[in-house]
Every structure is written in C-alpha cells, then in structure tokens.
C-alpha cells in the first residue's frame with residue numbers, strides 16, 4: 385500500500401502571500417487523517433497540492449516511491465481519489481452513471497468491471513435511483529453523494545475528501561461515515577464537521593494560517609477547548625453527549 389510523505393511544503397497563489405508554510409507530515413498505510421482549521425486556513429489548498437492540481441510549491445510530496453512532479457503526475461493521480469469541496473468542479477458528464485463510470489473506464493478497466501464498479505458505488509451511497517439523472521438536476525446533497533461515488537468507483541489507494549458531509553441529511557451522513565470506515569487505503573478528510581472527523585479519523589492535523597499547529601490523536605485535539613478556540617474553532621457539539 386502507498387504512503388504519502390509531505391516534506392516542508394510552502395505555497396502561495398499570488399503576490400507571494402504564503403498560504404501554506406512548511407507543511408510536513410507522513411501518512412501511513414490505512415491511516416485516516418482529519419484536516420481541520422478555520423475558513424481560509426489552507427485545508428483545500430493542501431489537498432489540491434497533494435493531488436497535483438498545482439505544482440508551484442517548494443518542498444516535496446512523495447506518494448509511494450514516486451515524487452510528485454510533471455512527469456509523474458498521471459501515475460500519482462491514478463492512485464488518488466479526490467472529492468472536491470465544490471461538487472460542480474467534480475462532475476462533467478451528462479448523467480450520474482456516466483460520471484461514475486468515467487474514472488474506471490478511463491483507467492482501462494473492462495466494460496464488465498466498470499459496470500460492477502458503478503453499481504457498487506451507486507449502492508454504497510444509496511443513489512441507485514439517480515443513475516440516469518442529469519447532474520445539473522440534482523439537489524445539493526444528491527450532488528455531493530454522486531461526487532463521492534465518482535471517487536469510490538476508482539477504488540483508489542488514497543482518498544482525499546474536502547467537506548464530504550456538507551449538505552448530507554443525517555441518514556446519508558451516517559451511511560457515509562460507515563462507508564469511509566470500511567475503506568482500506570489512506571484517507572485524508574478536510575472538514576468543519578468535527579463530529580464527522582471524530583467518527584472517521586483516528587488522527588487529526590490542525591492547520592492555522594497555513595501552518596500545522598497540531599498533529600495527533602483526534603480525540604485529544606477535539607476535546608481541547610483552549611487549543612480549538614486559539615485556532616478559530618469550537619468544541620464539537622457532540623462532546624456534550626460523548627463520554
């Protein structure tokens with residue numbers, strides 16, 4: 385199984401204002417890591433860099449034994465499934481089914497295998513009924529579920545999810561927690577839904593102003609009121625019912 389190593393990544397979009405500074409961490413086989421931090425902290429930017437959407441950073445990202453770069457981009461992308469924060473950026477085919485089939489088909493799987501993958505992904509997030517629906521006619525939550533299914537059908541070694549629980553009703557949110565917990569590869573999940581992180585990730589990385597403030601046990605971090613508040617966050621709501 386693949387590992388990820390992020391070595392001292394620094395990045396800015398424009399005007400040299402740093403958005404990420406000296407980000408360093410490793411993710412081992414089967415690890416699930418929550419990425420938390422206030423609006424604008426740099427979570428989505430970090431995920432985008434991990435999937436190679438912008439290569440203009442200093443430092444190094446290694447996926448397995450491959451260093452991410454122009455020449456290795458295609459090979460690295462094949463291993464990574466990425467759920468965008470904005471589902472509209474994710475899907476571009478006409479129907480839900482076509483979108484979910486896109487990655488497996490593109491990676492050269494047979495028609496039969498692709499059909500199986502599509503069926504499984506539709507089932508996993510409970511959207512079989514939406515199979516033939518145009519992606520432009522989906523509700524907000526349906527769109528999120530479909531975008532997650534497009535990644536599940538890839539069966540990737542690494543899954544990066546940006547705000548996967550946004551717009552989901554309680555039942556679909558609970559189902560997604562179960563689906564994520566059954567996935568075997570490396571998972572990195574950025575979210576403001578700290579309870580979702582609690583239920584899916586044993587480890588959490590807290591980012592503030594583009595820097596890692598804390599990297600450790602999720603429960604320790606999410607119970608630390610002072611730490612959370614010092615970094616623009618609040619205790620998870622469910623803390624009042626958790627022991």
Ligand SMILES: Nc1ncnc2c1ncn2[C@@H]1O[C@H](COP(=O)(O)OP(=O)(O)OP(=O)(O)O)[C@@H](O)[C@H]1O
Nearest residue numbers: 397398403421422423424425426427428429430469
């Ligand atoms: N394409 C871009 N061009 C210029 N600046 C950008 C761009 N995308 C993001 N930024 C800036 O980079 C910083 C980090 O943004 P990012 O989207 O990574 O934050 P985030 O932690 O994901 O926030 P949120 O919780 O709101 O999703 C912000 O200050 C944002 O304004």
Ligand SMILES: [Mg+2]
Nearest residue numbers: 427428429469
């Ligand atoms: Mg974001």
